[in-house]
Each structure stands twice: as C-alpha cells, then as structure tokens.
Amino acid sequence: MIWQRRCASLGIIGLLCGPGSLPALATEGGASLFIPGGHGPGAGIVPPPGFYFANDFFAYSGEITGGRPIQIGGAVLADVKTEVRADFVTATWITPLEFLGGRVGVGLSLPFGVPRVGAGVLIEAPRLGRTFAFSQRDDSFVLGDPLVAGLIGWGAGKFHWSVGATVNIPAGGYEEGKLSNLAFNRWIGDVYAAVTWLDPELGLDLSGAVGFEFNGENPDTDYRSGNAFHVDVSISKNLTKEFSVGLLGGYYDQVSDDGGAGNRIGPFKGRVTAVGATAGYDFTVAGTPVSARIKVLREVDVENRAQGTIGLFTVGFPLGGHVAPAQPQPIRVRY
Numbered sequence: 001m002i003w004q005r006r007c008a009s010l011g012i013i014g015l016l017c018g019p020g021s022l023p024a025l026a027t028e029g030g031a032s033l034f035i036p037g038g039h040g041p042g043a044g045i046v047p048p049p050g051f052y053f054a055n056d057f058f059a060y061s062g063e064i065t066g067g068r069p070i071q072i073g074g075a076v077l078a079d080v081k082t083e084v085r086a087d088f089v090t091a092t093w094i095t096p097l098e099f100l101g102g103r104v105g106v107g108l109s110l111p112f113g114v115p116r117v118g119a120g121v122l123i124e125a126p127r128l129g130r131t132f133a134f135s136q137r138d139d140s141f142v143l144g145d146p147l148v149a150g151l152i153g154w155g156a157g158k159f160h161w162s163v164g165a166t167v168n169i170p171a172g173g174y175e176e177g178k179l180s181n182l183a184f185n186r187w188i189g190d191v192y193a194a195v196t197w198l199d200p201e202l203g204l205d206l207s208g209a210v211g212f213e214f215n216g217e218n219p220d221t222d223y224r225s226g227n228a229f230h231v232d233v234s235i236s237k238n239l240t241k242e243f244s245v246g247l248l249g250g251y252y253d254q255v256s257d258d259g260g261a262g263n264r265i266g267p268f269k270g271r272v273t274a275v276g277a278t279a280g281y282d283f284t285v286a287g288t289p290v291s292a293r294i295k296v297l298r299e300v301d302v303e304n305r306a307q308g309t310i311g312l313f314t315v316g317f318p319l320g321g322h323v324a325p326a327q328p329q330p331i332r333v334r335y
Contacts, residue, residue: 032213032228033147033168033190035310036250036274037297039209039232044196045160046103046153047318049096054316056088058113062299062308082306086113086144086182091319102152102162111144111172115182144182145172161195174220186225187216203238205246217260224260226269229253236278244280248297249273273301274310290317 035058063081092107151164167190172183192211198204209232215225230253236246254269276297283290295312299305 032215032252033166033188034211034213034228034230034250034252035312036230036252036272036299037232037234037248037276037278037295037310037312038250039192039194039207040234040248040278040293040295041205041207041236041244041246041280042160042196042198043194043207043209043232043234044153044162045155045198046105046151046162047094049094049103051319052092052094052316053319054088054090054092054314056090057313058084058086058088059311059313060084060308062306064306080306082308083116084113084182086111086115088147099152102154105151105153107149107151109147109149111147111182112142113144113182114141142175142182143173145170145174145184158197158199159195160198161193163191163193165189165191184218185220186218189214203244205234205236205238205244207235208233222261224258226254226256226258228270229255234278236280242282246278246280248276248278248295250275250297269303270305271301271303272299272305272307274299276310285317288317290315 061083088109088111090107090109092105094103094105097104145168147166147168149164149166151162153160153162155161168184168186168188170183170185170187172185174181174183174185190211190213192209194207194209196205196207198206211230213228213230215227217224231251232249234246234248236244238244251273253271257269274297276295278293278295280291280293283292292315293313295310297310299307299310
C-alpha cells in the first residue's frame with residue numbers, strides 16, 4: 001500500500017535531514033539539517049491520519065585533506081577525518097485536520113549517537129587555552145538537538161505532493177570545545193516542497209524535493225552559519241509487491257557566507273553532489289505493516305566540504321489510531 005511505503009520515510013531525517021557533525025568548510029563544522037538522499041521514494045506522499053513511528057540510523061565516513069582549515073566547537077583544525085553513527089527516534093501524527101484540502105501532520109525527533117572526529121593538526125583553540133597541537137581526537141556518546149516538523153500533503157490520481165518545515169531547537173547536549181558534538185546549538189529552519197508520481201500498476205515511483213535551510217548563530221562560539229539550497233531526486237521500481245530498488249541523487253549549495261564574531265576561517269561556502277542507490281522492503285509483524293529502506297550515497301562533487309559516504313537505514317510502522325477504510329456495502333438485488 002502507498003501509505004506503508006511512505007511510513008518508512010516519515011522520520012524527521014527523511015523530511016529534512018542531518019545530524020550535526022559532518023566536518024566541512026560550509027556552516028559551522030559543516031553541520032546542516034540536510035543530508036543528500038534524505039527525501040527518497042514517496043517523498044511527496046503523506047499517509048492517512050494516524051500515529052507513526054520511525055527509527056532512522058545514520059552512518060557517515062568522510063575527510064578533508066590538503067591542509068584545509070575547519071572550525072568545530074570554537075577550534076580551528078586541519079586534516080580532519082570523521083565517522084558518525086547516530087540514531088533518530090521519531091514520532092509522527094497525521095492529524096484528521098485538513099488545510100486547503102491537504103492532510104496535516106506534525107512530528108518530533110530525538111537524535112543521539114557517537115560522532116568520532118580526528119584532526120591531524122589543531123591550529124587554534126583560544127577558548128581551550130591552546131594554540132597549536134598535533135593529532136587531536138574526540139569521540140563520545142552525545143544527545144543531539146530535538147527537531148520538530150510540520151507538513152501538509154495532497155494527492156490526485158498518480159500525483160502526490162506536500163510541503164513542510166522543520167525547526168532544530170538548540171536544547172541538546174552541546175559542549176563548547178568538544179569535537180564530537182551531535183547538537184548544532186543554534187536555531188535552524190528548513191522548508192521544503194516534494195512531489196511523487198506513483199504508478200501502482202507499473203510499480204514505478206518518481207520523486208523529487210527542493211528546500212531551503214535558514215541557519216542561526218551559535219551563541220557559545222559566536223559563529224553564524226550561512227543559508228543553503230538543496231535538492232533531492234529519486235527513481236525506484238517495485239520488483240515484487242514487497243521489494244523495490246532505485247537510484248538517488250542529492251545536491252546542497254550554500255548561498256550565503258558564514259560570519260559572526262567567532263568565525264576565524266573566513267566566509268566559505270560549501271557545495272556537494274551525492275549519488276547512490278536504495279532498496280526497500282515491506283513486511284508484516286503480528287499484523288502490523290512495517291517498511292524498511294536502506295540508502296547508500298557517495299559524495300562525488302565537493303567544494304569546501306568533507307567528502308565521504310552516506311548510509312541511511314529506516315524502519316517505520318503505524319502505532320494505531322488510523323481511520324479505517326469504509327467497508328463495502330452488500331449489493332441487494334430484488335427479483
């Protein structure tokens with residue numbers, strides 16, 4: 001069913017995307033809500049009213065080489081390598097309310113995980129009382145900022161479209177001076193519009209999403225991150241009723257400079273293009289429909305950002321409270 005396929009992408013990470021510890025020279029520490037490939041198959045589809053749960057596991061491995069500086073947690077570093085393993089637990093409520101004929105939904109996501117960040121050179125860390133050092137490394141279990149989201153979705157025939165917005169609330173376990181923060185420690189807003197063309201008979205899904213990210217200032221480091229434009233596209237095909245495969249692409253382009261009194265690396269702008277593949281599988285557990293999807297993308301065209309590999313694994317299912325479809329009435333024939 002269409003709503004089952006959408007259930008796995010209802011996690012906030014699928015609506016906006018991104019843990020905040022991917023090193024780059026774009027935004028503070030390269031941290032953005034958007035992850036290339038986050039909006040995949042079914043991006044424009046909103047399921048029937050009810051409660052849904054999604055668990056998104058995010059993995060990233062990348063590096064910046066060539067002595068390029070980057071600023072993380074108030075420290076300026078070079079030759080940075082990072083590995084992130086993070087989990088996003090998300091509850092979504094598609095309400096019975098309608099706005100302009102579209103279904104209205106809200107969601108809350110809580111991230112946690114273990115970012116591992118290493119640097120060949122620490123160039124400057126005045127808040128830590130250090131000016132130069134070699135081989136810095138930091139890894140710890142941390143809580144990220146909570147994310148709240150809202151969306152509205154419509155459908156007509158094979159076309160489905162939606163609009164939404166997500167807000168990052170700076171209330172996580174951010175610690176100034178640590179390299180392994182998962183929290184952004186700044187207000188971030190992300191708005192998007194998505195569309196899906198789905199032909200159930202062919203089992204073909206064409207989806208795309210465009211969005212814009214608005215970044216605030218980190219009050220602990222006085223670093224103001226720039227704003228960015230992003231795009232996701234995907235095409236997928238059901239090989240069986242339960243199993244589908246597809247291709248993904250994502251593009252991120254920072255359109256305004258970083259700034260603020262605490263910025264010591266200049267007005268850099270980041271850009272990245274990533275391509276990859278996805279596979280999804282729908283099944284039932286104790287009568288509950290479950291959707292699982294894996295996405296793997298490689299960043300292939302990068303400017304002022306780390307270059308690496310992205311992995312996303314999502315499992316989602318309804319929690320109850322759904323509107324049951326109308327039961328067909330028996331046909332009565334008089335003779």
